[in-house]
Amino acid sequence: MTLVAGIDSSTQSCKVVVRDADTGALVRQGRASHPDGTSCPPEAWWQALQTAITAAGGLDDVAAISVGGQQHGMVCLDASGAVVRDALLWNDTRSAQAATDLVAELGGPRAWADAVGSVPVASFTVTKLRWLAQHEPDNAARTEAVCLPHDWLTWRLGGTGDLSALATDRSDASGTGYWSPTTGEYRRDLLKLAFGRDALVLPTVLGPDGSPGRTPGGALLGPGAGDNAAAALGVGARPGDVVVSIGTSGTVFSVATTPAADDTGTVAGFADATGHYLPLVCTLNAARVLDAAATMLGVDHAELSRLALSAPAGSDGLVLVPYLEGERTPNKPDATGSLHGLTLGTSTAAHLARAAVEGMLCALADGLDALRGQGATVSRVVLVGGGARAEAVRRIAPSVFGCPVVVPPPGEYVADGAARQAAWVATGTAPAWTLDGLETFEADAVPAVRARYAEARELTLPRV
Numbered sequence: 001m002t003l004v005a006g007i008d009s010s011t012q013s014c015k016v017v018v019r020d021a022d023t024g025a026l027v028r029q030g031r032a033s034h035p036d037g038t039s040c041p042p043e044a045w046w047q048a049l050q051t052a053i054t055a056a057g058g059l060d061d062v063a064a065i066s067v068g069g070q071q072h073g074m075v076c077l078d079a080s081g082a083v084v085r086d087a088l089l090w091n092d093t094r095s096a097q098a099a100t101d102l103v104a105e106l107g108g109p110r111a112w113a114d115a116v117g118s119v120p121v122a123s124f125t126v127t128k129l130r131w132l133a134q135h136e137p138d139n140a141a142r143t144e145a146v147c148l149p150h151d152w153l154t155w156r157l158g159g160t161g162d163l164s165a166l167a168t169d170r171s172d173a174s175g176t177g178y179w180s181p182t183t184g185e186y187r188r189d190l191l192k193l194a195f196g197r198d199a200l201v202l203p204t205v206l207g208p209d210g211s212p213g214r215t216p217g218g219a220l221l222g223p224g225a226g227d228n229a230a231a232a233l234g235v236g237a238r239p240g241d242v243v244v245s246i247g248t249s250g251t252v253f254s255v256a257t258t259p260a261a262d263d264t265g266t267v268a269g270f271a272d273a274t275g276h277y278l279p280l281v282c283t284l285n286a287a288r289v290l291d292a293a294a295t296m297l298g299v300d301h302a303e304l305s306r307l308a309l310s311a312p313a314g315s316d317g318l319v320l321v322p323y324l325e326g327e328r329t330p331n332k333p334d335a336t337g338s339l340h341g342l343t344l345g346t347s348t349a350a351h352l353a354r355a356a357v358e359g360m361l362c363a364l365a366d367g368l369d370a371l372r373g374q375g376a377t378v379s380r381v382v383l384v385g386g387g388a389r390a391e392a393v394r395r396i397a398p399s400v401f402g403c404p405v406v407v408p409p410p411g412e413y414v415a416d417g418a419a420r421q422a423a424w425v426a427t428g429t430a431p432a433w434t435l436d437g438l439e440t441f442e443a444d445a446v447p448a449v450r451a452r453y454a455e456a457r458e459l460t461l462p463r464v
């Protein structure tokens with residue numbers, strides 16, 4: 001049996017799956033936590049990966065390894081390959097002003113959408129580089145190479161220590177803001193606009209089955225992918241499928257055959273991990289909204305779901321606007337969350353639980369509309385990520401989204417997508433693994449829930 005490994009180095013944790021390259025059967029798995037926060041020493045990802053690999057029984061017997069990872073994070077390396085500073089992550093909003101400035105300096109949102117398929121907000125690597133140049137000039141001066149979290153982990157697995165060995169893939173390159181999914185080329189002019197110089201080592205952008213080399217133990221390395229593109233691969237998303245991922249981020253995306261270029265900035269025009277495109281909407285607030293609601297109520301996730309499902313649809317008018325970490329879509333980096341419609345009648349644990357689930361889902365439903373506005377057809381929604389394990393999310397989502405929701409069995413679909421890629425690289429053929437055990441949830445649409453949310457979502461206070 002040929003074994004392959006897939007890794008998901010996401011915001012909150014690292015997961016490793018080992019699968020049979022022929023059948024896709026799960027053989028072993030492991031996980032480890034990442035530190036909390038919006039910046040992180042990359043070494044912490046490496047340590048978590050080692051722990052997860054050990055928990056998965058080691059990788060000495062695998063033929064190929066691919067890494068999926070949280071998108072956009074800025075990893076700066078000096079000439080010796082050492083990390084210059086903690087990586088700024090996708091959910092770090094300190095570069096919000098840099099994003100505003102860069103959009104204006106290039107001539108506005110249309111110019112960015114045309115150049116790289118996306119209008120940068122604070123999440124994008126290009127804005128973090130501008131922030132670094134302005135706020136930490138010494139660190140900027142020491143920076144010789146810039147890469148993304150998955151690129152860095154793949155490079156560490158390769159073990160050469162040589163900056164010229166850095167590699168990435170189309171999906172993650174498309175989240176930098178200085179690589180064009182349409183031309184497949186870096187835009188070093190945009191790097192220079194942001195950072196003041198363009199003589200930086202950037203990872204080589206590999207195709208879907210390209211390999212940057214082998215580990216010292218001999219396993220073939222795959223190009224890896226951004227975590228959303230890896231999830232699309234993991235669930236075998238086909239045209240007409242929209243994937244909604246409820247992890248630390250909330251994402252709504254589909255596989256497309258043409259690149260997107262939305263100058264409203266709502267839909268990011270990413271590339272996918274199969275040679276196509278991945279138009280995507282991302283919110284900063286998803287599973288952690290449920291975590292926060294459970295903490296506020298002093299209950300676990302199972303009880304939060306039970307409470308939410310015991311309240312009526314629309315929570316009798318109680319609306320939770322979920323901007324707990326600021327927000328990216330809509331672009332409100334300094335916003336805070338809010339609760340509207342409190343009465344004596346809605347001041348119950350059940351109403352709050354339901355409002356938290358509905359508020360989080362309404363923000364994602366806005367993303368679904370935006371994707372439709374870019375031409376996506378939505379025949380079904382495939383729900384993944386940690387938050388998809390919540391019974392209330394599964395049952396309420398179809399009424400908020402207005403379409404059936406399909407939920408695969410609880411699993412690690414980013415790591416699975418990376419494992420599929422590893423099998424592709426090892427065998428030269430994209431694997432035809434099947435995904436069994438899908439459960440379909442259907443419910444009548446309740447448009448009043450979204451209408452009430454739309455009234456409330458502008459009514460927020462800025463962060464103090």
Ligand SMILES: Nc1ncnc2c1ncn2[C@@H]1O[C@H](COP(=O)(O)OP(=O)(O)O)[C@@H](O)[C@H]1O
Nearest residue numbers: 010011012013247248287301385386387389390
């Ligand atoms: N049964 C559940 N109900 C609600 N949320 C859950 C449940 N299980 C896990 N989560 C939440 O899902 C999140 C982790 O999901 P995951 O997709 O792994 O995130 P990420 O990929 O961003 O690290 C955590 O915030 C966790 O609390």
Ligand SMILES: O=C(CO)[C@@H](O)[C@H](O)COP(=O)(O)O
Nearest residue numbers: 010011070071090247248249
């Ligand atoms: O920034 C984005 C997508 O553009 C996020 O989706 C990150 O890629 C983090 O993903 P999770 O850790 O939430 O899966």
